[in-house]
Amino acid sequence: xxxxxxxxxxxxxxxxxxxxxxxxxxxxxxxxxxxxxxxxxxxxxxxxxxxxxxxxxxxxxxxxxxxxxxxxxxxxxxxxxxxxxxxxxxxxxxxxxxxxxxxxxxxxxxxxxxxxxxxxxxxxxxxxxxxxxxxxxxxxxxxxxxxxxxxxxxxxxxxxxxxxxxxxxxxxxxxxxxxxxxxxxxxxxxxxxxxxxxxxxxxxxxxxxxxxxxxxxxxxxxxxxxxxxxxxxxxxxxxxxxxxxxxxxxxxxxxxxxxxxxxxxxxxxxxxxxxxxxxxxxxxxxxxxxxxxxxxxxxxxxxxxxxxxxxxxxxxxxxxxxxxxxxxxxxxxxxxxxxxxxxxxxxxxxxxxxxxxxxxxxxxxxxxxxxxxxxxxxxxxxxxxxxxxxxxxxxxxxxxxxxxxxxxxxxxxxxxxxxxxxxxxxxxxxxxxxxxxxxxxxxxxxxxxxxxxxxxxxxxxxxxxxxxxxxxxxxxxxxxxxxxxxxxxxxxxxxxxxxxxxxxxxxxxxxxxxxxxxxxxxxxxxxxxxxxxxxxxxxxxxxxxxxxxxxxxxxxxxxxxxxxxxxxxxxxxxxxxxxxxxxxxxxxxxxxxxxxxxxxxxxxxxxxxxxxxxxxxxxxxxxxxxxxxxxxxxxxxxxxxxxxxxxxxxxxxxxxxxxxxxxxxxxxxxxxxxxxxxxxxxxxxxxxxxxxxxxxxxxxxxxxxxxxxxxxxxxxxxxxxxxxxxxxxxxxxxxxxxx
Amino acid sequence: xxxxxxxxxxxxxxxxxxxxxxxxxxxxxxxxxxxxxxxxxxxxxxxxxxxxxxxxxxxxxxxxxxxxxxxxxxxxxxxxxxxxxxxxxxxxxxxxxxxxxxxxxxxxxxxxxxxxxxxxxxxxxxxxxxxxxxxxxxxxxxxxxxxxxxxxxxxxxxxxxxxxxxxxxxxxxxxxxxxxxxxxxxxxxxxxxxxxxxxxxxxxxxxxxxxxxxxxxxxxxxxxxxxxxxxxxxxxxxxxxxx
Numbered sequence: 001x002x003x004x005x006x007x008x009x010x011x012x013x014x015x016x017x018x019x020x021x022x023x024x025x026x027x028x029x030x031x032x033x034x035x036x037x038x039x040x041x042x043x044x045x046x047x048x049x050x051x052x053x054x055x056x057x058x059x060x061x062x063x064x065x066x067x068x069x070x071x072x073x074x075x076x077x078x079x080x081x082x083x084x085x086x087x088x089x090x091x092x093x094x095x096x097x098x099x100x101x102x103x104x105x106x107x108x109x110x111x112x113x114x115x116x117x118x119x120x121x122x123x124x125x126x127x128x129x130x131x132x133x134x135x136x137x138x139x140x141x142x143x144x145x146x147x148x149x150x151x152x153x154x155x156x157x158x159x160x161x162x163x164x165x166x167x168x169x170x171x172x173x174x175x176x177x178x179x180x181x182x183x184x185x186x187x188x189x190x191x192x193x194x195x196x197x198x199x200x201x202x203x204x205x206x207x208x209x210x211x212x213x214x215x216x217x218x219x220x221x222x223x224x225x226x227x228x229x230x231x232x233x234x235x236x237x238x239x240x241x242x243x244x245x246x247x248x249x250x251x252x253x254x255x256x257x258x259x260x261x262x263x264x265x266x267x268x269x270x271x272x273x274x275x276x277x278x279x280x281x282x283x284x285x286x287x288x289x290x291x292x293x294x295x296x297x298x299x300x301x302x303x304x305x306x307x308x309x310x311x312x313x314x315x316x317x318x319x320x321x322x323x324x325x326x327x328x329x330x331x332x333x334x335x336x337x338x339x340x341x342x343x344x345x346x347x348x349x350x351x352x353x354x355x356x357x358x359x360x361x362x363x364x365x366x367x368x369x370x371x372x373x374x375x376x377x378x379x380x381x382x383x384x385x386x387x388x389x390x391x392x393x394x395x396x397x398x399x400x401x402x403x404x405x406x407x408x409x410x411x412x413x414x415x416x417x418x419x420x421x422x423x424x425x426x427x428x429x430x431x432x433x434x435x436x437x438x439x440x441x442x443x444x445x446x447x448x449x450x451x452x453x454x455x456x457x458x459x460x461x462x463x464x465x466x467x468x469x470x471x472x473x474x475x476x477x478x479x480x481x482x483x484x485x486x487x488x489x490x491x492x493x494x495x496x497x498x499x500x501x502x503x504x505x506x507x508x509x510x511x512x513x514x515x516x517x518x519x520x521x522x523x524x525x526x527x528x529x530x531x532x533x534x535x536x537x538x539x540x541x542x543x544x545x546x547x548x549x550x551x552x553x554x555x556x557x558x559x560x561x562x563x564x565x566x567x568x569x570x571x572x573x574x575x576x577x578x579x580x581x582x583x584x585x586x587x588x589x590x591x592x593x594x595x596x597x598x599x600x601x602x603x604x605x606x607x608x609x610x611x612x613x614x615x616x617x618x619x620x621x622x623x624x625x626x627x628x629x630x631x632x633x634x635x636x637x638x639x640x641x642x643x644x645x646x647x648x649x650x651x652x653x654x655x656x657x658x659x660x661x662x663x664x665x666x667x668x669x670x671x672x673x674x675x676x677x678x679x680x681x682x683x684x685x686x687x688x689x690x691x692x693x694x695x696x697x698x699x700x701x702x703x704x705x706x707x708x709x710x711x712x713x714x715x716x717x718x719x720x721x722x723x724x725x726x727x728x729x730x731x732x733x734x735x736x737x738x739x
Numbered sequence: 740x741x742x743x744x745x746x747x748x749x750x751x752x753x754x755x756x757x758x759x760x761x762x763x764x765x766x767x768x769x770x771x772x773x774x775x776x777x778x779x780x781x782x783x784x785x786x787x788x789x790x791x792x793x794x795x796x797x798x799x800x801x802x803x804x805x806x807x808x809x810x811x812x813x814x815x816x817x818x819x820x821x822x823x824x825x826x827x828x829x830x831x832x833x834x835x836x837x838x839x840x841x842x843x844x845x846x847x848x849x850x851x852x853x854x855x856x857x858x859x860x861x862x863x864x865x866x867x868x869x870x871x872x873x874x875x876x877x878x879x880x881x882x883x884x885x886x887x888x889x890x891x892x893x894x895x896x897x898x899x900x901x902x903x904x905x906x907x908x909x910x911x912x913x914x915x916x917x918x919x920x921x922x923x924x925x926x927x928x929x930x931x932x933x934x935x936x937x938x939x940x941x942x943x944x945x946x947x948x949x950x951x952x953x954x955x956x957x958x959x960x961x962x963x964x965x966x967x968x969x970x971x972x973x974x975x976x977x978x979x980x981x982x
Contacts, residue, residue, distance in 0.1 A: 390860045391961045459956065465924045466953045470881070473821065473905060474963060477884075480825040481858060481965055483815035489965065492815075499818065518906055521916045524923070 070101070071341040089443045091193040091344050095436070098348015106352055117413045121295075124343050125410070127335035128189055129302050130287050132213065133309030134332060140206045147385050147393075148210035151401070155377045156215040159184030160222055162373040163366070170362055171423075174229050179427055181222035182415050183370060183434055187408030188212040188302075190435075193340055194406060194443045201456040204397055208404040216302035216410075217251035223414055224298060254300035258307025261290035265308070266315035266509040273511065279324040280331060283316060315509040318522070322529065343409045350412070351432050357425035366430045367437050370407070378402040396453050403446055406438040407431075463530070468523045806845045820908040824884050824901070829854050833883045840889050860964035874960040875951070881963075882950050892944030895925050928953050 055062075074097045078090060141148070164173070164180030171179075191212045195205055225243045265286035272279045287308045294304035317325060378401050386392045393401070415431045418424045450457075479491040810816070810826045819825065829846055832839040835853050843850065857880045861870050885893045885901050893901075899921040906917045929942040932949040945953075 390964060464927060464953070464956070465920065466927055467957055469902060469905065469920070469924055470954055470957060473881070473901075474957075476819055476821045476905070477825060477881075478858075478963070478965060480816055480819045480822060481855075483819065484810065484813060484825070484829075491965075495818075518908075520902075520906060520920065524916065524920050 067345075068338060068342065071338065071345050074345070075337075075341050087444070089194050089197055089439075089447075091190065091340075092440050092443055094341055094344035095348040095351075095439065098345035098350075099352055100348070101345065102349035102352030105349070117416045120343065120346075120409060120413045121301075122292075124339045125189070126288055126291050126301075126305060127332065127339045128192065129213070129291075129305045130284070130309055131332040131336035132188060132192065132209070133306035134283075134287075134313055134328075136306065136310055137202065137206065138310065140202050141210055144203065144206055144210070147389065148207060148214060150381055150385055151207065151211040151378075152214035153218055155211065155381055156184050156186075156218040157222075158377045158380075159370075159373045160218075162376070163369045166369050167362075167365065170365070174226060175423055178223070178226035178418075179366075179430070181219065181226055182411050182427065183366065183407060183431060184373075185215050185219040185407070185411060186212040186405045187410050189340060189343060189410070190406035190408030190439055190443075191404060193344070194439070194446060195404065198447050198450050199458045200400065200450060201458055203391070204400050204404075204455070205458070207397075208401055211401075213302060213306055214251075217247060217254065217300040219410070219414070220298065220300050221247045221250050227418070250298070250300050251303055253297065254294045254303035255307040257294045257299060258290045258304035258309075259311045261286045261293070261304075262308040262311030263509070265312045266319075269316045269319040270509060270511045272320065276321050276324055279320045280327045283312065283328050284331070286312070315506070318506075318510045318517075347409055347412060347432075347435065351436075355425050356429045358429055359426055362426060363430045363433045367434055370434055370438075374405045375402045378405075396455055399453070400446075400450070400455055403442060403449065406442060407435050408439065409435070411435065463523070463527050465524060465527060468520060472520055805847075805851070818908070820906070821904050824904060827887075828880065828884050831883055833889065834880060855965075858963060858965045861960050870960050874958075877959045877963045878951055878954060879947065881954075881959075882947055890944075892946050893950065894944040895921070898925055898945070 071094075074094060075090070078084065078093050084093070160177065160180040162180070163184060164177035167176040167179065170176065186208070188209065191209055195208065221243060225239075225246070229239065265282055268282050268286070269279060272282065287305055290308040291301045291305045294301040320328075378398055382393050382398045382401075411431050412428070412435060415424065415427045418427065475491065475495070479495040482489045482492045807826055807830060810829065811822075816822045816825070827842070828834060829851065830842045830844075832841045832843060834857070835850055857877055859873070861873055865873070882893070883889075885897055887897055887900070899918055902921040902924070903914060903917040906914065906920075925942075925945070928945050928949055932952055933942065
């Protein structure tokens with residue numbers, strides 16, 4: 001019901017605009033001064049208005065907000081209805097909503113706003129591209145760069161000329177080629193929207209997506225080229241040659257502009273240590289400037305934006321705080337999500353709004369030709385590409401790549417920018433039809449097809465430190481082998497680039513010690529950070545999806561002489577200290593100090609329910625923390641959780657000599673603590689059964705033994721850190737650190 | 740002993756040519772294209788013909804052997820953090836697939852090629868079993884690089900050393916962190932492969948099966964390869980035959 005109200009409000013506001021200054025939508029519409037304000041100025045002095053209605057003053061922002069709110073409410077609505085969103089991709093639903101809204105507006109009699117090209121290119125498109133570029137997975141992208149470039153450049157050229165050429169009969173050649181160039185480009189927005197939901201494997205995703213990003217240069221060149229010549233009427237060889245040159249200028253220029261802004265952004269972030277709050281803004285603004293600067297010269301804005309994001313990211317991430325990183329991530333996701341939604345809705349509205357020139361043959365032929373040319377292009381190019389690839393593209397892969405060639409709003413906007421009116425309507429109609437066809441038909445059917453063909457899905461891999469170690473190891477190994485053979489291959493140059501990066505670039509762009517931090521350590525730190533965050537969150541009863549594993553440090557460390565069951569020698573004073581802490585912090589539970597020590601044990605066979613829960617959580621925490629290894633803290637900022645809680649725990653748990661000094665809150669314990677630690681974790685045979693019991697998600701079970709005091713202390717420390725009072729209903733299984 | 744490559748894609752020849760290329764281990768590559776009759780001469784020289792995806796051979800290398808110093812003197816390797824392990828791998832008898840252990844003092848061309856054959860890429864025609872075998876072979880190679888004492892497992896000490904080597908070019912930061920990273924990695928292997936260990940159990944070390952398991956996401960058969968020039972790798976295969 002509220003949706004309906006909103007819709008009505010929106011439509012009313014839109015129709016209202018006809019009577020007043022129209023700034024939204026089609027700029028060609030005539031504007032006139034509103035007559036309302038005149039009426040009150042004549043005559044006598046009126047009484048002071050206590051409450052008056054000044055809609056016009058806030059009209060523009062209100063409209064914008066209403067549109068965005070509508071878009072987001074629609075998006076929300078779809079996800080509440082799970083059945084629909086499983087079958088139909090979101091983009092289809094949004095277009096449908098746009099159609100509805102447009103229909104309503106038209107029915108009311110107002111003029112629906114079309115998808116203004118300026119709005120699209122300057123406000124709606126950049127967030128999406130920046131989001132894509134900033135989070136572009138670099139490794140698969142660079143590994144497949146050759147393939148992606150071939151598809152993007154040669155594929156798009158082939159599409160454009162094929163479609164344009166085949167349509168020669170309908171219109172004159174140049175217009176056809178112009179049309180071909182508009183319709184041939186695969187659209188990143190549509191591809192993102194559809195592929196996001198089907199979760200195919202990384203390779204295919206990056207192929208189609210990379211192609212959609214990089215074909216922008218080709219599109220820009222072809223579009224401008226044919227637009228110019230459509231007026232001139234003829235194309236000479238010199239023009240064609242200039243076109244080729246233009247292509248290189250456009251793409252390389254775009255990339256260079258982006259790279260420059262990226263480096264500027266990285267350099268700026270070096271100095272933001274004291275003004276953390278504005279860090280994200282630098283990232284956004286530099287990227288946007290890169291886009292706009294490229295657009296000034298008619299270079300490829302998309303490539304510039306991608307280059308900026310890619311160049312900036314590693315350095316910026318090393319410099320900014322964790323919060324800023326999260327902010328950047330979420331803002332980008334948010335903006336791109338809103339933009340995407342708005343784009344699709346506007347597509348729907350424009351369909352209803354725009355003037356149409358429906359020509360059956362033209363449209364049908366266009367659709368068929370698009371499909372045919374795409375399939376032919378992909379097959380032909382793959383045949384050639386496979387000769388140079390190591391991991392060949394199978395027929396299934398080719399099918400998905402061909403089927404994933406969706407057209408979208410960029411094509412529409414480019415068509416919109418055309419000035420020739422009768423052609424324009426014809427083209428627009430055809431473009432819209434193609435877009436609808438690809439988004440609806442292909443978008444809806446790609447998911448079942450992926451299932452049917454059993455295409456490899458994206459593997460859900462959490463970061464694995466072993467994989468990272470071995471990836472690095474392999475890199476060095478292969479570089480070494482290439483060096484031995486004297487062969488200057490792929491790895492050799494990559495290694496050279498990395499060393500150049502490390503020696504010069506990082507030093508300039510990254511602040512402080514982190515400039516010399518090797519990648520493996522950064523990765524490790526990131527994982528620790530993630531684990532710390534997860535641990536903090538789990539303290540507030542979030543569920544962690546982890547594998548049950550009872551392996552902890554003690555299982556892999558050579559205990560040496562301590563392998564046998566050692567008699568612990570925890571000092572009395574320490575024990576007393578622990579008891580005091582326990583007493584102070586545990587709520588309403590009976591204190592039990594479990595230690596397998598020479599001292600008396602206070603074994604109480606009857607437990608509290610809360611105690612059991614408490615113990616469960618304690619054991620989990622203990623397990624997690626025993627997996628928790630910290631790299632000695634450097635001057636970089638780390639969340640306080642890390643410093644206070646875990647390092648002190650780690651003191652206890654290390655079996656090695658603590659040669660690395662840790663600035664922990666507690667005084668570093670002397671070496672005799674090691675056998676302590678060993679013994680504390682050495683358990684009686686009941687422990688495994690306890691753990692076994694813990695693993696059954698059940699209600700409280702009576703346990704014979706409680707875990708020892710160390711865990712209680714851990715728990716306390718943790719609860720103090722998290723400022724969480726007492727036991728929680730934390731029934732999840734624990735997990736090992738990294739699996 | 741000879742390396743023969745059938746090069747189908749050679750641009751200017753119409754039919755399949757056999758060509759040999761040569762490499763000088765110490766300095767740089769020399770390339771020599773030998774027409775077929777010369778190759779026949781070579782074939783007559785030795786009893787073993789080794790086909791391999793790596794196509795390097797030197798004229799006098801046939802007669803000489805290389806020791807560790809020769810390899811260590813390669814200037815380009817100086818920047819490589821794991822250079823000792825790479826060189827060690829060439830001299831490791833386990834990589835020769837003849838069920839021997841220990842290490843050579845000197846290697847000849849045959850041993851060199853055998854090691855290089857671990858870096859073949861798979862082709863479109865490689866079947867699934869062949870891929871599996873390839874992957875095992877490559878993983879075995881990596882495993883041998885880590886398992887220096889050849890007891891069949893990578894113990895914590897060995898893994899630590901490996902990570903330390905990897906970070907050896909990163910100065911003090913690297914060394915401190917290496918131990919922690921190695922420990923965490925070991926823990927990860929243990930918890931993925933043997934999730935339910937009693938606290939008294941001791942995880943001896945990473946066995947080959949565990950190693951395979953932990954790295955199965957990396958698709959080793961496609962990653963661990965060297966692409967030499969633009970020779971068409973589809974026509975290369977590795978095997979041994981006497982002629």
